[in-house]
Amino acid sequence: MTAFWVMAIALGASAATMLGGLAALQLSQRLHLVLGFSAGAVIAVAFFDLLPEALNLGTSETHTVVTAAALGFFLYLLFDRVVSLQARDGTNWRAQIGAGSFSAHSLLDGFAIGIAFQAGHTVGFVVAAAVLVHDFSDGLNTVNVVVKNGGERRTALRWLVIDALAPLLGAGLSLLVSPPRAILALLLAGFSGFFLYIGASDLLPESQRAFPRPWTTIATLLGAGTLYLATRLAL
Helix, strand or coil: CHHHHHHHHHHHHHHHHHHHHHHHHHCHHHHHHHHHHHHHHHHHHHHHHHHHHHHHCCCCCHHHHHHHHHHHHHHHHHHHHHHHHHHHHCCCHHHHHHHHHHHHHHHHHHHHHHHHHHHCHHHHHHHHHHHHHHHHHHHHHHHHHHHHCCCCHHHHHHHHHHHHHHHHHHHHHHCCCCCCHHHHHHHHHHHHHHHHHHHHHHHHHHHHHCCCCHHHHHHHHHHHHHHHHHHHHCC
8 A cells, every 4th residue: 555655646746747847838938937936946945845854864963964965066066067168069968967956856756755655654645745845846947957058848848757757766766675864864965955056056047147127036036935835834
């Protein structure tokens, strides 16, 4: 029965991810507002979801978890600088790395659902609720990071499908293994650093570059507020 719930919820997460990505494609004419919302949502996921979850696992000292988050931020900074130097070859690596990071996060989402259910159904459903409420934004963010970096619609759709399948893969893996909680905590903290860089250094400046309007800032605050409320309601 546990396996049924794990895979059923992972399927719901996949559907939410697809819906978010398709919505982003339909709103391409208002991309600055979508990018602003995404920036707020990505930063909020790092602050209000990933970091607290890493700390709540209680297997590492706070300093270690925060250090892992900082390493994630600066590692992504290095990746960003390296791929910028490779831009001459015509391959859009920034879009690939950004979308790949969101897909890896989605895989961890599915994995976390399964691990939580191993601890008990109550814990499992709480974690599942947290995953479901922000996976819509995961799909939206995956599409936006590809489109913002010059990727074609076909490329964005391909990454969206990968991102949508990732929770199912993660959930399936969770039924086969039981990793140390300390490793999962550090992974979650590292991804929070990734997302802080993507949101603050990539999506947020881009949303203001061509349309530095009050509504763009409001969209960013709405994105952060929406994810904050979603994570609080899921507790």
